[in-house]
Amino acid sequence: MSKFLITGGCGFIGSNYLHYVVNKYPKDDFVCIDSLTYAGNYNNIKDLEEKENFHFVYGDITNRELIEQLFDKEKFDYVINFAAESHVDNSIKNPFVFADTNIKGTLTLMDMAKKYGIKRFHQVSTDEVYGDLPLDRPDLKFHEDTPLHTSSPYSSSKASADLFVMAYHRTFGLPVTISRCSNNYGAYQFPEKLIPVVISKALKNEPIPVYGKGENVRDWIHVNDHNIGVDLIVRNGKDGEIYNLGGHSERTNLEVVKTILRQMNKPESLITYVTDRPGHDLRYAIDSSKVEKELNWHLTHNFEDGIKETVDWYLHNQEWINNILSGEYQKDNDQVRK
Numbered sequence: 001m002s003k004f005l006i007t008g009g010c011g012f013i014g015s016n017y018l019h020y021v022v023n024k025y026p027k028d029d030f031v032c033i034d035s036l037t038y039a040g041n042y043n044n045i046k047d048l049e050e051k052e053n054f055h056f057v058y059g060d061i062t063n064r065e066l067i068e069q070l071f072d073k074e075k076f077d078y079v080i081n082f083a084a085e086s087h088v089d090n091s092i093k094n095p096f097v098f099a100d101t102n103i104k105g106t107l108t109l110m111d112m113a114k115k116y117g118i119k120r121f122h123q124v125s126t127d128e129v130y131g132d133l134p135l136d137r138p139d140l141k142f143h144e145d146t147p148l149h150t151s152s153p154y155s156s157s158k159a160s161a162d163l164f165v166m167a168y169h170r171t172f173g174l175p176v177t178i179s180r181c182s183n184n185y186g187a188y189q190f191p192e193k194l195i196p197v198v199i200s201k202a203l204k205n206e207p208i209p210v211y212g213k214g215e216n217v218r219d220w221i222h223v224n225d226h227n228i229g230v231d232l233i234v235r236n237g238k239d240g241e242i243y244n245l246g247g248h249s250e251r252t253n254l255e256v257v258k259t260i261l262r263q264m265n266k267p268e269s270l271i272t273y274v275t276d277r278p279g280h281d282l283r284y285a286i287d288s289s290k291v292e293k294e295l296n297w298h299l300t301h302n303f304e305d306g307i308k309e310t311v312d313w314y315l316h317n318q319e320w321i322n323n324i325l326s327g328e329y330q331k332d333n334d335q336v337r338k
């Protein structure tokens with residue numbers, strides 16, 4: 001039996017991860033800590049309350065005293081750090097909270113991992129740390145040794161955290177791994193990100209904002225494939241190694257929007273082009289051959305089927321989106337904040 005600390009488990013990827021591992025490993029124990037920022041939604045994991053191998057702690061990963069008490073009490077074997085400020089647009093408006101959570105929060109967790117001893121600290125990072133690639137060079141992809149070259153305060157904070165993670169490995173011998181994944185899609189994604197925004201606006205026949213000409217390319221991966229990769233890396237990856245995870249599904253933003261509209265039988269006339277995001281990265285493309293070869297990780301979803309399943313999920317869970325859009329979810333969060 002192993003004990004896991006999962007941070008940020010009320011967000012999009014962390015909540016999908018918890019559903020996967022709490023059910024898959026009934027003999028392991030999972031503790032989720034989340035500070036329930038606007039992006040955290042306790043309803044995402046509420047159904048796990050009844051599981052004996054799961055419990056939730058309301059708290060902030062930058063709160064050193066609380067994190068120390070938690071490590072002292074629980075004696076974790078593994079820490080998986082999903083908690084982050086994750087929205088690039090917010091990082092342009094207020095970079096400071098990105099430095100606090102993404103850098104200081106990661107450092108606080110690693111300091112306690114160093115003090116109390118753990119088998120593995122895993123940092124959930126992003127392909128955005130590599131910067132972007134030109135649109136006219138489809139042969140180029142990000143490899144694990146591609147230099148860090150960030151564009152936004154978000155990606156800069158994630159890259160800084162990655163550098164601290166590698167420094168804690170080299171300087172203090174902390175057993176660490178890092179995964180750098182491309183853009184995720186799937187259930188429970190906060191309706192500020194492209195795919196849930198398109199679905200929720202299309203449902204109400206509202207204009208769908210697309211940055212610039214919609215030409216920016218992202219490499220889309222189903223959230224479950226990301227999480228299968230994280231689980232493999234945590235359990236079987238090598239200390240001090242970085243692993244890229246990508247979806248082999250490069251699509252322009254416009255292609256993604258049109259695919260969703262087609263599936264929902266909505267007209268393309270809903271698309272409204274808006275002023276481009278400052279510093280907007282052009283293209284991301286990931287080479288995942290290392291994790292495929294070394295850990296036998298393979299995609300289980302292709303984009304077409306995965307996006308269809310995702311649109312269906314949002315259509316069947318409209319109450320979930322409406323709860324967020326109306327702010328009602330914060331009342332549910334208040335119940336666990338007490």
Ligand SMILES: NC(=O)c1ccc[n+]([C@@H]2O[C@H](COP(=O)([O-])OP(=O)(O)OC[C@H]3O[C@@H](n4cnc5c(N)ncnc54)[C@H](O)[C@@H]3O)[C@@H](O)[C@H]2O)c1
Pocket residue numbers: 007008009010011012013014033034035036037038039040041059060061062081082083084085086087101105124125126127158180181182183184185190
């Ligand atoms: N979404 C993507 O496409 C993507 C791609 C690659 C990597 N990532 C990385 O994966 C991780 C999860 O991303 P996501 O999309 O699920 O993000 P999210 O914004 O949906 O969720 C983040 C969660 O972290 C919590 N949190 C924020 N600050 C906290 C703090 N100080 N203390 C405790 N909890 C805190 C929030 O309440 C929320 O539940 C992030 O580290 C992100 O950088 C995301």
